[in-house]
Amino acid sequence: xxxxxxxxVQRLLRIEAEDVCVDxxxxxxxxxxxxxxxxxSICGLVGMNGAGKSTFxxxxxxxxxxxxxxIKINGSEVYRAQRNQAxxxxxxxxxxxxxxxxxxxxxxxxxxxxxxxLFRIPRESDKRAVFHALExxxxxxxxxxxxxxxxxxxxxxxxxxxxxxxxxxVLLLDEPFSGVDxxxxxxxxxxxxxFRNEGRTILISTHxxxxxxxxxxxxxxxxxxxxxxxxTSEIFTPENLTLTFGGxxxxxxxxxxxxxxFKQS
Amino acid sequence: xxxxxxxxxQPFGWLLEPLSxxxxxxxxxxxxxxGAVCGLLSCYMxxxxxxxxxxxxxxxxxxxxxxxxxxxxPFSIGAFVFGVGSVALIGFVKxxxxxxxxxxxxxxFTGFFALGLVLVSKIxxxxxxxxxxxxxxxxxxGSDVRQTLIISGLVVTILIVFRRDLMLYCFDATHARSxxxxxxVLHYMLLSLLSLAAxxxxxxxxxxxxxxxxxxxxxxxxxxxxxxxxxxxxxxxSSSMSSVIGVYLSYWWDIETxxxxxxxxxxxxxxxxLFAPRxxxxxxxxxxNS
Numbered sequence: 001x002x003x004x005x006x007x008x009v010q011r012l013l014r015i016e017a018e019d020v021c022v023d024x025x026x027x028x029x030x031x032x033x034x035x036x037x038x039x040x041s042i043c044g045l046v047g048m049n050g051a052g053k054s055t056f057x058x059x060x061x062x063x064x065x066x067x068x069x070x071i072k073i074n075g076s077e078v079y080r081a082q083r084n085q086a087x088x089x090x091x092x093x094x095x096x097x098x099x100x101x102x103x104x105x106x107x108x109x110x111x112x113x114x115x116x117x118l119f120r121i122p123r124e125s126d127k128r129a130v131f132h133a134l135e136x137x138x139x140x141x142x143x144x145x146x147x148x149x150x151x152x153x154x155x156x157x158x159x160x161x162x163x164x165x166x167x168x169x170v171l172l173l174d175e176p177f178s179g180v181d182x183x184x185x186x187x188x189x190x191x192x193x194x195f196r197n198e199g200r201t202i203l204i205s206t207h208x209x210x211x212x213x214x215x216x217x218x219x220x221x222x223x224x225x226x227x228x229x230x231x232t233s234e235i236f237t238p239e240n241l242t243l244t245f246g247g248x249x250x251x252x253x254x255x256x257x258x259x260x261x262f263k264q265s
Numbered sequence: 266x267x268x269x270x271x272x273x274x275q276p277f278g279w280l281l282e283p284l285s286x287x288x289x290x291x292x293x294x295x296x297x298x299x300g301a302v303c304g305l306l307s308c309y310m311x312x313x314x315x316x317x318x319x320x321x322x323x324x325x326x327x328x329x330x331x332x333x334x335x336x337x338x339p340f341s342i343g344a345f346v347f348g349v350g351s352v353a354l355i356g357f358v359k360x361x362x363x364x365x366x367x368x369x370x371x372x373x374f375t376g377f378f379a380l381g382l383v384l385v386s387k388i389x390x391x392x393x394x395x396x397x398x399x400x401x402x403x404x405x406x407g408s409d410v411r412q413t414l415i416i417s418g419l420v421v422t423i424l425i426v427f428r429r430d431l432m433l434y435c436f437d438a439t440h441a442r443s444x445x446x447x448x449x450v451l452h453y454m455l456l457s458l459l460s461l462a463a464x465x466x467x468x469x470x471x472x473x474x475x476x477x478x479x480x481x482x483x484x485x486x487x488x489x490x491x492x493x494x495x496x497x498x499x500x501x502x503s504s505s506m507s508s509v510i511g512v513y514l515s516y517w518w519d520i521e522t523x524x525x526x527x528x529x530x531x532x533x534x535x536x537x538x539l540f541a542p543r544x545x546x547x548x549x550x551x552x553x554n555s
Contacts, residue, residue: 061439061442061443062442062443063439063442079445082442082443082444082445083445085444085445087443088443089439089440089443091437091439091440095439096436096437097312097436100312100435100436100493101312101487101490101491101492101493101495101496102432102436102491102492102493103491103492106493107436110433110436110437110440111444113429113430113433113441113444113446114444114445114446118426119426119429120429120430146491148491149491162440166444
């Protein structure tokens with residue numbers, strides 16, 4: 001049992017993935033990926049571009065259905081976890097239209113939509129949640145600004161505040177440290193540690209190894225499948241990293257599993 | 266001397282005189298209403314980047330209008346079916362072939378429009394092609410007014426109920442999905458609203474220009490504010506104002522009504538483009554200089 005392995009009795013598993021395979025119209029993006037992350041952990045998801053990091057995220061968010069395998073979040077199906085507001089995705093800055101006419105407050109309020117009624121009229125509790133979230137990321141004084149008026153680091157913090165306001169227990173972050181200022185970086189790393197102590201689980205997708213070494217308790221190395229997984233200090237060996245970053249051509253690695261997959265379909 | 270007396274007796278005669286005609290009151294009311302509805306929707310169209318989609322859907326409703334007239338159905342039903350059908354077809358062709366999306370859109374809507382033209386010429390009816398193509402708010406009938414009222418009510422109700430969800434869908438669909446909102450439903454909801462608004466809009470400005478109703482007010486409002494709710498109000502205001510001014514101008518100067526409405530919208534956009542407090546061209550230049 002994983003729980004025993006980590007020496008923590010009865011610790012809730014936030015993310016459980018068992019032999020997950022994802023293929024897009026026959027092209028295998030991910031195969032036999034298994035992973036279990038306990039509550040209160042920070043995990044780095046490390047791999048090259050096209051190694052399946054975003055596919056793995058999509059599978060965790062329920063955007064792609066695994067062709068095989070099982071994913072559970074907080075012990076329940078992904079769609080159920082979504083409805084319970086368990087999963088928050090913090091996007092990369094590039095993926096957002098920053099000329100959109102919304103204020104920082106509006107963006108953070110979007111974290112509350114899932115908990116509101118059909119008309120999405122904020123209650124007092126929603127406003128308080130947004131207020132506290134903005135306070136935690138130190139953006140309170142900028143809350144009336146349009147989102148586009150913020151710097152790269154402030155934008156990142158705004159989306160982090162949205163995840164806080166959502167009260168998500170699982171945070172999926174895509175390259176959180178790319179293009180942020182020193183203040184934001186310091187604040188974010190402090191926040192991540194607070195999140196961990198609050199029992200949240202953070203999965204950080206990145207190819208920035210220095211940050212993984214600094215912040216992450218756990219690390220997952222992926223290249224179409226999970227190559228290695230465990231405590232950062234144990235996993236971050238030169239051999240493993242060579243394996244992850246082009247020690248072997250990706251075609252060779254994915255060589256055996258696709259044939260497996262095709263037999264099934 | 267005579268003129269002077271008229272003016273002093275009725276200071277707003279030039280404004281009120283047209284209102285003495287039944288057709289003018291009807292035209293003003295319908296145009297203002299359609300303007301408001303299309304103006305509200307145009308915020309979503311411009312923010313989502315669906316201008317081409319708006320153009321496509323509004324052209325694609327053409328055969329629907331013709332078929333509905335031929336069968337004696339309300340033209341809005343035919344138009345709606347073809348509007349949604351064209352969108353479904355665009356999605357299908359895009360998914361099943363390697364042709365790029367904008368090509369598929371252009372291909373499908375011109376195909377539908379061509380079908381409409383052929384049908385008009387073949388089906389003998391009392392349809393006036395010019396009315397479909399260029400609109401005829403001055404000659405609008407009582408049943409058309411009723412249809413427009415129903416369509417407008419429907420579109421506005423849906424937009425009010427789902428405005429936050431639709432805004433989130435336009436801004437960050439990934440987040441919407443990750444908190445359990447069904448974005449597929451929102452996608453088709455927005456497309457259906459587009460079809461309905463196009464149907465309403467073709468009454469006043471006609472098929473060819475209706476896309477202007479669906480993007481220009483949104484673009485104008487977008488230049489004037491950084492708040493979504495304010496953008497909605499500004500778009501509604503500028504759009505219905507353009508409709509009213511356009512109808513008046515068309516009456517006074519005896520010019521094409523649809524063209525005059527859209528021209529007023531375009532002029533308002535140009536004013537915003539030049540003089541908008543924060544995003545106007547002139548403002549930007551000043552701030553660079555200083």
